[in-house]
Amino acid sequence: MAQTQLKSQTGDVRDWPFDVKPLHPVLGCEITGITLEQAVSPNLFAKVYEAFLDYEVILFRDVDLPPATQVAFARNFGEVQIHVLSEQYGYAGHPEIYMLSNLDKDGNPSGKHPDKGTLYWHTDGSWRERTGQATMMYSEIVPPVGGETEFADMYSAYELLPAAMKAKIDGRRAVHNLDFSRTRRHGEGLLTATQKSEVPPVAHPIVRTHPDTGRKAIFLGDHAESIEGMDYDEGRALIEELNVMITPPARVYSHRWSPRECIVWDNRCTLHRATGFDEARLKRVMRRCTINGDRPF
Numbered sequence: 001m002a003q004t005q006l007k008s009q010t011g012d013v014r015d016w017p018f019d020v021k022p023l024h025p026v027l028g029c030e031i032t033g034i035t036l037e038q039a040v041s042p043n044l045f046a047k048v049y050e051a052f053l054d055y056e057v058i059l060f061r062d063v064d065l066p067p068a069t070q071v072a073f074a075r076n077f078g079e080v081q082i083h084v085l086s087e088q089y090g091y092a093g094h095p096e097i098y099m100l101s102n103l104d105k106d107g108n109p110s111g112k113h114p115d116k117g118t119l120y121w122h123t124d125g126s127w128r129e130r131t132g133q134a135t136m137m138y139s140e141i142v143p144p145v146g147g148e149t150e151f152a153d154m155y156s157a158y159e160l161l162p163a164a165m166k167a168k169i170d171g172r173r174a175v176h177n178l179d180f181s182r183t184r185r186h187g188e189g190l191l192t193a194t195q196k197s198e199v200p201p202v203a204h205p206i207v208r209t210h211p212d213t214g215r216k217a218i219f220l221g222d223h224a225e226s227i228e229g230m231d232y233d234e235g236r237a238l239i240e241e242l243n244v245m246i247t248p249p250a251r252v253y254s255h256r257w258s259p260r261e262c263i264v265w266d267n268r269c270t271l272h273r274a275t276g277f278d279e280a281r282l283k284r285v286m287r288r289c290t291i292n293g294d295r296p297f
């Protein structure tokens with residue numbers, strides 16, 4: 001196995017028994033030289049987790065990842081979430097898996113996007129008290145055009161904000177609400193009264209501290225509805241403004257999927273979104289597991 005020695009953003013020397021190839025100048029790397037199975041093994045996982053913290057998005061190509069294995073691998077990162085919408089999106093026998101598929105029961109493109117909310121910048125599970133730590137996504141079938149996943153780094157998004165904006169949001173909390181974002185983006189498949197009661201709106205700091213790296217990152221995205229202590233419309237306008245400011249195209253990595261790829265991203269310091277595709281003619285089947293993290297601080 002190759003030895004990779006390089007310096008992390010915090011200046012620590014990294015000595016990894018695998019290779020990393022950056023995917024973009026800002027974030028993301030491909031890990032090679034080890035399999036995903038080796039990556040989650042007890043003797044390597046701590047090193048892989050370092051790479052995950054340094055690069056925020058890690059990619060493994062050509063992975064054989066049956067659903068049960070995906071759940072087992074995801075558990076190395078922590079407790080795997082069972083989504084409030086698992087009845088609609090779960091995988092038979094594996095409620096921890098959230099399926100994103102546009103296929104009908106005969107396996108043909110249905111013309112319906114499985115989850116329109118994924119088309120807007122967000123971070124997984126920000127509408128929960130304990131928000132998403134990591135998400136592990138696997139590509140089964142990908143369209144030849146469209147259906148990319150884009151990632152934006154929220155550490156530099158914070159660092160690059162004008163001082164006046166930093167002062168404006170310092171100490172502020174945004175209220176995240178799945179019912180809000182889903183109603184706004186879908187217009188169908190809305191939450192039932194029971195589901196709504198399971199995921200009431202929850203406030204999180206707009207500038208959070210990453211619990212592992214200690215670095216500050218913006219924590220916002222499409223589930224953020226309002227800002228505590230601020231007029232609703234004023235808060236909405238500020239959230240919209242910030243969501244654009246923190247995702248400039250030049251600082252975004254857009255991943256063009258091939259089948260059998262596995263990406264794990266850090267929901268605590270990134271935003272992501274999917275790009276659209278022709279749901280009536282092309283097939284896209286992805287499955288993901290989200291790992292529960294801490295309450296942001």
Ligand SMILES: [Fe+2]
Pocket residue numbers: 118122123124272
């Ligand atoms: Fe997502």
